[in-house]
C-alpha cells in the first residue's frame with residue numbers, strides 16, 4: 178500500500194516537474210520576444226525614414242523660398258531697368274546679364290524641386306506601408322502576449338493545485354519511504370520508482386532476476402532493481 182502511495186507521489190512530482198518546465202519555456206515558445214524585437218526594429222526604421230523625410234521637406238521649402246527670392250529679384254531688376262533711372266548702357270547690359278543668370282538658376286532649382294517632390298511622394302507612400310506593417314506587428318505582439326499570459330495563468334493554477342495534492346499525498350506516507358524516495362529521485366531524475374511489467378524493470382528495461390521476483394509479492398518488502406537501483410513496484414492493472 179505504501180509503495181502504491183509512493184508511486185502516486187512520484188506521478189504527482191513528475192507532473193509538477195513537467196509543468197514547471199512548461200512555465201519556464203513558455204515565454205520562449207510563445208514567440209513574444211521575437212515579435213517584440215521585430216516590432217522595435219520596424220519602429221526604429223520608421224523613425225529613421227521619418228527623419229529623412231523631414232530633412233527633404235525642409236530642403237524643399239528652402240528651394241521654394243529661393244525660387245520666390247529669384248522672382249522678387251528679377252522683378253526689382255526689371256523695375257530698375259525699365260524705370261528710366263538707369264541710363265548707362267554698360268550698366269543696363271550687366272543688369273540684363275544678371276536677369277538671364279537668375280532665370281537659368283530658377284530653371285535649375287525648379288528641376289530640383291520636381292525631383293525632390295517625386296522622392297518625397299515615394300517616401301510618404303513607403304512610410305504609409307511601413308506604418309501599416311507596424312500596426313500588424315503590434316497586433317501580432319499583443320496577441321502573443323495575451324496568449325502567453327493566459328497559458329501562464331493556467332499553468333500556475335494547475336501547479337498550485339498539484340502542489341496541494343502532493344502535500345496531502347505525502348502526509349499518508351511513512352517518513353522512511355519518503356526519505357528513500359527522495360534519495361532515489363535525486364539519483365534518477367525524479368524517477369525513484371520503477372514499475373514492474375512482465376518481470377521487466379520499467380526504469381531500465383532489464384529483466385528482474387528470479388531471486389528478486391519472489392520478494393515482489395511481499396507487500397511490506399522494499400525491492401530494488403539489481404541493474405539500476407530503482408525501487409520496484411508491482412501495480413495491479
Ligand SMILES: [Zn+2]
Pocket residue numbers: 371378379380381382383402403404405406407
Ligand atoms: Zn532497473
